[in-house]
Every structure is written in structure tokens, then in C-alpha cells.
Amino acid sequence: MTARSRFLPGGWLSAYAFLYIVFLYLPVIFLPIFSINTAPTPKFPLTGFTLQWYEDLPRTPALLDAAWNSLIVGVSASVLATVLGILAARSITRYRYPGRRAINGLIMAPLVLPEVIVAISMLLVMLQLGLSLSLFTVVLGHVLVCIPYSMTVLTSGFEGFDRSLEEASADLGESAFGTFRRVTLPMVAPAIISSLLVCFTISLDEFIIAFFLTGTEATLPIYIWGQLRFASKLPGVLALGTLLLVASFLLMTIAEILRRRAARRTQNEGGLYA
């Protein structure tokens, strides 16, 4: 490798990279900017700075209800998806059996299926089963979309988990449960927490499935959708949207840090790699 190729060539490529980032993030930047603007319509030039829209948020009972609903759905879906993900990820990373790759592919598939189709299919199935639409049905839907994400995070944390660590624990006199508590759990805990955070974020932001599967109870994205009909409510929506954005960004960052820590723990061990 020559010294020259270590640096990004100046000129056109840098300009392209800059435009690329602008294209990705400019729309997102508008949200917080207009949320602190005094004018109720999102238009330039800006008229002045205010936090009024944020102060109004806690005084809206419908929004608090929606936030509470989102919290319930998010926690339930992330716990369920992570538990199911742990079982699947452990089986896929630990054992070799025919159909292992196919199973992995099928679990990951909901990631690329059109969400509208998934939502309509689930609606049909749940109605056939005689379930009445409620937050519970939303949780089921969110578990389905969260599992691929959970699997991605967990397999990267479990991959390369040296089985001899568990054997070493048993060899030193520890019982199966003690081994799980003192070795397995501490090693994979970062990956599990990371999976919980990712799933919670996905569920918090998810709209289509929640829209189809909820009854009368709205989650935050559905509440936002409802508010968009009223022009006067827009600044509040922008403020709420900004908060969701910040929360998602923080949760995903923490999740990624934890995932990397888990992957480092399991993968860079053993003298063979030293």
C-alpha cells in the first residue's frame, strides 16, 4: 500500500462525501431547528427562539397516554424479542446442524419484507384467531420486527464464545447454574442489554405495524400521525419528534458501545489469538 492511498484524495471525492452527508442528515436537522422557532409554521426565515412547544408537551394528556403506551409496548416487545433472540442466537452460534443457515435466513427475513404486507398479514391472522386489537397485538407485531435486530446484536456478541470457558468453570468445581451465573451471563450481558435497547428503540419509532394492530390506544408515532391533521399542533409534533430523535440516537449509541464490548470480550480471548 502506498502512502498516497492512505488519504482521501482531495477535490471531487471530498465534495461528494460532503453532499452525501448533507443529503442524509439535512432533513433531520430541520426538526430540532423548527421546534425552537416561535412561528407555528415551519418556514424560513426563523422568527425567534422559544421553548414554549416543549413546555406544552407535558400538559397534553393524550400525549402522556401515548407515551405511556409506547413505554409498555417497547419494554414488553424488547424483553420478549430479546429472550427469543437469545435462544435462537445461542443455538445458531453454538451448535452445528443441518438447516442452520436456512433458519438464520428465515429469522432475518422480516427485515426486508415490506412492512405494510407484514402488518396486513398479522392483522388477518389475529382477527382469524379472534384476538381483539389492543396494545397486546401491537407487542406481538413488534416482537416480529424486533427479532432480526435482536439476532444481529446477539449473534455478534455470542459468536466466538469459547466453549472451553464454560468447561474451565466446571473443571474448577462450579455447577451448571454457577457457571451460567459467574461466567456465561457476565460475558454476554453487554450484548443482551444492547439487544434490549435496540429493540426498545425500534418499537418506540415503529408506525405501520402499530397503526394496523392497535385498537383505540395510540403509541407515540400514531399520536404524531393523528396530530398532523391540525396545522396548529405542528410545533408540538416537531418538539416531540426532536425528543424521540434524541432518545433514539442515545439508545442506539449506548447499544452499539455495549455490542462492541461484548464482541471484544468473546472474540479476542484465548492464547491462539494473543
Place this chain on the structure above:
Amino acid sequence: MPEQPQRSMIEIKNVTRSYGAFKALDDASLTIREGEFFSLLGPSGCGKTTLLRMIAGFDNPTSGSIAVGGQPMEGIPANRRPTNMVFQSYAIFPHLNVEQNVAYGLKRLKLQGGEEKRRVEEALAQVSLTGLGKRLATELSGGQRQRVALARALVMRPKVLLLDEPLSALDKKLREQMQVELRRLQQAVGITFVLVTHDQYEALAMSDRIAVMFGGKIAQVASPKEIYQRPVNRQVADFLGGMNFVKAEIVEESGASLVVDTLGFGRIKTDKPKAFVRNGGGATLGIRPERLRVLWDNATAKFEVAGKVVERHYFGEITHLIVEIPGLEKPLSVTETNDFGADDIPVGTSIRLAYDPEALVAMAD
């Protein structure tokens, strides 16, 4: 060599381990004595690791029995066996520091009044890691991890320490240093060590006795010297370094000796190996390359063969000569140290080689 009567520590009786039709271990029987350094030596897939894992309790025999310290191990899980293991990957717990790793097994014993701390210190001192107790596993070199794994097992004061290819991940220099240290440590603590290795020099340098294994069967159990000098068959001979094989015809066979005729070495009387099976009228003799000596100038020896150097390979402290002997179908390998100028013998030179008929051993095919 007179065998000293010693108490046995591990009794392996007719142990077979099958996976479907494949037998990883086939009717293996073995006695390992108390306090000895015992090696299981063989190529990969010979069943040595399977046997070690069955002693540790990570695997169970399909048939046969294993006893440790006189106690049958059947049905006893790994966590209640009087054995401890040093894993090939070391299996250091990455979320614990050195001290916590070493104290891992002691925690369950709930030792009183600083006894745990004292034993951890002692174990760290035994492997020369004093002062590194607070280091994380990720901050250690390969050699240091190896020592942590050793200390973690030794601190449990097991009856038997099992070592699964513990030196294979280290570089050559560190490996040779650890061989000496391990041997010294074993003699200091007096615990029975069972080492699995595919490295014949490692086994020869460290062990009191070696079991050579091929294809799930134990081919020979003996001291390093005996295994090297009197291998029971060609496979064992080949695995433990270079060996010149010479075809011979049996002239006379008695209880303990054989008289054979060879083309290159003439008529030779040799000890008959225990496992010797007469294969028609033929037999195979073997002589190690270093047991053949170049005769310089007019020097003579009682037993010598004449030949011509066809190849020469220089290895620093030694030179390898390939010498063609009239009548022998394969040329002989000769190893000479480079103190007398073996590295200067030109290819094509006619030379004479001295040998001791004792060094020619008969073996099964």
C-alpha cells in the same frame, strides 16, 4: 531398567469411545502412576484429546472404565472430579483479573481467615506471576496467560493435572523455556501431570513415560528413551524423528533374540521386540541417523558400511548426509554434528560409516 513399584493414579481399562461407526478411541488400556509426568503423544485425530477429556469428565466412554486415585469415575461430572485442566486456548475468564481467575475455584470452598488469599499468592509465585494479580486477562501476553491457566488449576491442589497441548500457541523459544519450567514445576509440586501433545520433542523432553497413539489405539507405552530407541513398529519409529529402515531376512528366531541377514549390514543378532510378529521370513530393522558415524581418513571400526554421499543438507549445528549403500534399496540418512567438517564433504564422495549393531532394532511393520 528396573521398574520401581509405584502406586497407580489413573486406571484406564478397555475404554472405547465411538461416534456412530467411527471409533475415536478403541479399547485403550493404560495405567498412569502417582506423581509421574505422563504424555499422550500422537498425530491429530489419534484419540489423545478424547482420552484426556474423558479423564476430566467432559466426555464419557462408550464402554470401559476410568478410575482416578482408586475411585471409579463413572457418573461423576467434571466439577466433582479430583482433576484440573489447562486448556489449549487457556480459557482465561476475560471479565476477571488474574487474581480472580486464580481464585475462581477456591470461592466455592469458602476458605477461612485469608487462606484463599494465601493460596492464590502461593500459586502465582509458583508460576512466577507475583505482582501481576490485578492485571486483566486482556493485558497479558500468551506466555503469561498460560501461567495464569496453570496457577488457576494448581491452586485447586488436584490429584491429577491435565494439560491439553498447553504449549502449542507459544513461539519456539518460549515453548522450550516453558517445557523446562513445566517439568521443574511438576517435580516441585509432585502432582501427576498428564500432557497431550503432537510434538515428539516436547514429549521426549518432559515425560517420565509416553503413550504413543495412532487411530484411537495405544501403540506403545514406555520411557522416552525406550520409545525412541526401541519403537515397537514403523509407525512409532517414524513419528519420533528420522529412522532408516532396512529389510532383513530371519535366519534364526529364539525367545528373546533374532538373527537376521541384511544386504547392507550383513548378519546381525538383535533383541526380539515383545510385540514382534513374524511376517513370513522377513523382518524390518531400523537405525536412527545419529547412530551412524562417518569414519574419517584411515579410521576403522569393528562394524562399518561403505557408500557414496548423494545429498547434503546443512542445518547449522548438524549436517544431514544422504548416503547410498550398495545393496540397500533406500539410501541411508546420516546426521553428523558439524565439529569435524561433515558440512564440507562434497556430494559424490565415497565414505565409510561406523555403526553399533545394538543400534539396529527389529520392529513390526
